[in-house]
Amino acid sequence: LKESKRAVSSILVDDDDDDDDDDDDDVEKVSWSGEPVGTFSEASTRVYAPELRKPKSECKDYFSDWSPEETVKRMRKGKVYSLERFRSLQDKLLLLDEAVSAHDGNVITAVLIYLKKSLSKEIFFQELMVREIALRHYVHYLKEMEEQKTLVELMKLPFSQDDAIHVQDHYTLLERQIIIEATDKKGEAEIFKKFPRKASILNMPIITTLYYSCFYHYGESEGTFSSPANIRSTFRISEKQYILTALGARAKLKSWFDVDSLFNTKNWLGYTKKRSPIGFHRVVDILQKNNAPVQVLKDYVSLIDDAELKLSLAQKYKCHDIVIEMYRDLKDRQQLIVYQGKVERGSHEDRKIDQLLGNMQIRWKN
Numbered sequence: 001l002k003e004s005k006r007a008v009s010s011i012l013v014d015d016d017d018d019d020d021d022d023d024d025d026d027v028e029k030v031s032w033s034g035e036p037v038g039t040f041s042e043a044s045t046r047v048y049a050p051e052l053r054k055p056k057s058e059c060k061d062y063f064s065d066w067s068p069e070e071t072v073k074r075m076r077k078g079k080v081y082s083l084e085r086f087r088s089l090q091d092k093l094l095l096l097d098e099a100v101s102a103h104d105g106n107v108i109t110a111v112l113i114y115l116k117k118s119l120s121k122e123i124f125f126q127e128l129m130v131r132e133i134a135l136r137h138y139v140h141y142l143k144e145m146e147e148q149k150t151l152v153e154l155m156k157l158p159f160s161q162d163d164a165i166h167v168q169d170h171y172t173l174l175e176r177q178i179i180i181e182a183t184d185k186k187g188e189a190e191i192f193k194k195f196p197r198k199a200s201i202l203n204m205p206i207i208t209t210l211y212y213s214c215f216y217h218y219g220e221s222e223g224t225f226s227s228p229a230n231i232r233s234t235f236r237i238s239e240k241q242y243i244l245t246a247l248g249a250r251a252k253l254k255s256w257f258d259v260d261s262l263f264n265t266k267n268w269l270g271y272t273k274k275r276s277p278i279g280f281h282r283v284v285d286i287l288q289k290n291n292a293p294v295q296v297l298k299d300y301v302s303l304i305d306d307a308e309l310k311l312s313l314a315q316k317y318k319c320h321d322i323v324i325e326m327y328r329d330l331k332d333r334q335q336l337i338v339y340q341g342k343v344e345r346g347s348h349e350d351r352k353i354d355q356l357l358g359n360m361q362i363r364w365k366n
Helices: 002-009 016-020 054-061 068-077 089-101 105-118 123-129 134-144 148-155 161-184 192-193 206-216 229-236 237-251 254-264 280-289 294-301 307-316 321-331 333-340 350-357
Strands: 011-013 044-045 262-264 270-274
Touching: 016 089, 054 333, 068 089, 068 105, 089 105, 089 123, 089 134, 105 134, 123 134, 123 148, 134 161, 148 161, 161 206, 161 229, 206 229, 206 237, 229 237, 229 307, 237 254, 237 280, 254 262, 280 294, 280 307, 294 307, 307 321, 321 333, 321 350, 333 350
Parallel strands: none
Antiparallel strands: 011 044, 262 270
């Protein structure tokens, strides 16, 4: 290493010779230490290390005159940056707007923390009121940091209706979580003994809270704060989102009766049928990931409207009866013969295929 340093230090080029180095116009020379040569030195000569040259774009790492756009780019790439140079209100707001336009939550939060420290509370809140995305990130940050007092202060501001609802929802959710946590952390109910909690519910997002409620408090009356129905109503959760969340929670517990109840509807004649706002193929996928038995999968595969998709999933999840019946309806004798080789010999499905193949009343197409 010492020998290499001496070799680099021995390469001395006079300033007058700079013009002869035409091929080096697009690179910035650096010393052994990595600093741009001549920037921090009054020496009349420069030390050149050709094998250690960096692109000129990298030279800006050592200056603090980056624009908001350049600063945000550096933040996103994990490079060294400084926000201290943004001193005027205008510069700080330009930086915030640039962070928001980059759609990077970590960058937005970092800029918000800087603005919180460097602006008065009144000005900071005033600017948040006209920046919905920044406001929502800030509310999320406050929840993560458990700064309930600041959340309360935000609620008192004259936000637009949508923003006011958003802030109110965050505060209401936190209040709700505190009430639920006070009871559930005791772990007295049987379900907590069978499935111990892995974490506190405090400061969790709304959908995580709903999942928790569907897992530990399913079936409670809507009048209780911890019931899924109450949470769904209070926070205006869509039917599709509710079904997806409740399905995941109840399938995790292998509560197949509860799964059925999510989709059972009655018509005006009192007949029960299944209806799903998310598509039964998605229901099947969630059930399979939670190791649902074949009979449960079969019930929902049979409800898929798209014939090709139904056949594909029935084959994938070994819902033999559905596959056999579909090939029968398609009058596809050859496919039925091929599929017979995939079922257990002597099984119910094997005998069923034999009966169909021997049925002279079926007019097979092949």
